[in-house]
Amino acid sequence: MEHTEVVLEVRNLVKRFEGLVAVDQLNFKVRKGRIHALIGPNGAGKTTTVNMITGDNPQTEGDVLFYGKSISKLPVYARANLGIGRTFQNIKLFSTMTVLENLLIGGQSKTTKSLLKYLANPRIAQKEEQQLKEKAEGILNFIGMYQYKDELVSNLAYGRQKMTELGRTLMGDPRLILLDEPAAGLNPSERKEFIDIIQKVFDQGVDMFLIEHNMDVVMNLSHDITVLNFGCKIAEGAPKEILENEEVISAYLGEGYRKQMKKEAEQNA
Amino acid sequence: MSGIIVQLIISGIAMGFIYALVGIEYTLIWNASGVLNFSHDKLITLGAYIFGGTYILGMNMGFIPGIILSIITVAVMGIIIAKVIFIPLRNLTMIYTIMATVMLGKIIVEAIRLYWGPVPFSVPDFLVGTVKFNNIVISIANIAIIITASICVCALQLFLYKTKPGKAMRCVAQNRNASQLMGIDVKTVMVITIIISMIICCLIGILVSPLLNISTTMSNMIGLKGFAAGVIGGFGYLPGAIIGGLVIGIVENMASMIFPSVYKDIAAFVLLIAFLLVRPKGITGKTR
């Protein structure tokens, strides 16, 4: 694990809200070819951390590095253009538009034609639009959403909306995707489908950083885990190590979880 | 010469307090309901008409009973306006809330024109005369403005920090949804806020009536400069509105020494745009 390239690194990250310390001196590294999870109880500062990485709510102190370059002073859109995609905890789609239109917006930061050129000669831009459309349809096929492409997103089931959001993120050709609670609000079959797609995207070479409450999802997906409690890192390591970490159990998982895990282990044996 | 400067500063402070009160009056509603009240200048005009047109000139009352009755009248109107306009508006998007309050303002002006007539008038003998300190002449109206506005600000602070409804108002201003979940009756808080805001508007109307004729357009500029005061101080932050108001009052009076006085009104708007360019969060750096 130590040998692969570092994709994302946070250094001594601090976030204060009017005297309240939400995240304190946080350090971790997300490595290439690994899915990294950030877990912890409610209010531990997980979403705050993601918002610092994306720039939606920048840090009070510290630094964020993406492929070794500091991005902590860049605006949100510039970070996204470097290849950091994200999904939101409570889906943020363009609800009056169709699935396809949502995806097109996701990809159009890469388009280059200017408005003046378009008005003078619509053909050039139409060609660009056509290419964007083809790309979107490819992605819709990839995530199994092609048959919904002309549906208004507000008419879709929650799981489908979540999938649309992932598709929209993929349109920006991200190198790293931050998933904020990907499994929240999904029923078991939707969840399984979503995990499969995430795995599939990861297999294409996109690194993942996720925040998640559902321990099954975390254990199934992630290679590395960082545990937060009250804004501080209390543990880091492979899933197995985390499950056996005393501090993590008492702070987050609880005794019940250990018993359940033991039971499952015995049953499996 | 220095006497003139001191006089200008004092009348600037007086106008500044007016803008500060305007800033407070709309910031309260903004914080409580997320509605930017574009009818506020007309509510100021309405206050002046109720006081001057009905109670003083219409009924020949004394000034003090006139003021008290005006306040009671606008408070009752506040309840109606809150229930009919502001509470239904709170969940609509900005364009509709702005247009609805703009229309409310126009309706108020038309109602004033139909009820009191289109001819401007003034209230005789109300806050006239001057006081002289050495070579500095200050008008009684300005002194009244400074004293009343200071009392208003202090009373509002006491209300917000020491009383239960005041504390509820602060909670709602912080986070409307959370307050609702915590069992605060947001609608009642909005009604209270709008009543307070209407009372402040009415007081502003009464206070400026010695400076301007009472007419349907008397408060157009005051209303706009009050908005500028809010932005310059820090939008949505009450102490910011006070500081912003004072800054505008003083700057525009000083500007009238350098530029022709017809351009005095521009100072506030130039400051507004300059602040947005250089320091968009205002002097205090706090916005909501």
Next chain:
Amino acid sequence: MKISAKNQYLWIGALFIAFAAVPVFIHNNYYITILNQMVINMIVVFGLNFITGLTGQMNLGTAGIYAIGAYTSALLSRNLGISPWLTMMAAIFAGFLLGRGLGYPSLKMKGVYLSLTTLAFSEIVRIFATNLIDITGGTQGLNNIPRFGIGPFMLDSNVKYFYFILLIAVIMCVLSIRIVHSKWGREFRAVKDNPDAIESLGLDIKKIKIRAFTLAAMYGAFGGALYAHFNGYITSLSFTTDLSINYVIILMVGGIGNILGNMIGSIVVTLLPELLRFLGDYYQITYCTLVLISALFLPNGLVSLYGKITGLMKSKSTSEGGES
């Protein structure tokens, strides 16, 4: 039920043809003047639709923009004798600069700043126009603003001028439709839909809003220039906040974000003072109450009625079909 894009364009085309036919039946000069004003309003509102209709940012400074367009073209053509064709281009360029210059401070932060700065800007323009009497003529106004011709064909009558601006309106309408259906139009709509998501997709939300505002300012300034040359006379008394509000009313009454709605709004709101004239003193208060009610109960404007009516008719016909 929404009107399909194809149906909408059929209606837009039909409306323009109807417009072109009006002078054939109506020869009263007063009505032709109203007709001109209606089409100029339409052009301005096509522009306002970008910023207030599609991106949902309140612009209360249309009067200031319109005034800048009107004064730029009027002063350049009248005092310097430059061809109005060029001065109108200058007006559009002034609108462009204005959109950039005012858009940047107002739109770099979220919130209501645009509505406040545009309102303040409008006041600044009005105060200058009123007091720089040597240049603008103040409230007395500026007269003898030249009409112009297309080659040897002079636009010397109101009917001829009407056909000229109708042609301009058609062009501006086509441009609007093109923009709305391009990726730029999609961005505008996205800003109104969910502003929090835009930046995470690599798009700079400030730029999108400023672009929409610049388009609005260019259309608005063009409308102002057309007005100045049509009227031959402008005064600072016309460019009040009420004018700005009137344009937002047109937008809202017709249907926010909808080009057909912009046209319907222009027709209805320009005609309403004529239709409600019988109310006399009570006209303004009735008018404002109507607008207030429509803001609260018909937020998508008159075009949304079309969908409702066809929806009703459809359900009626299917239920009748069920009975037979």
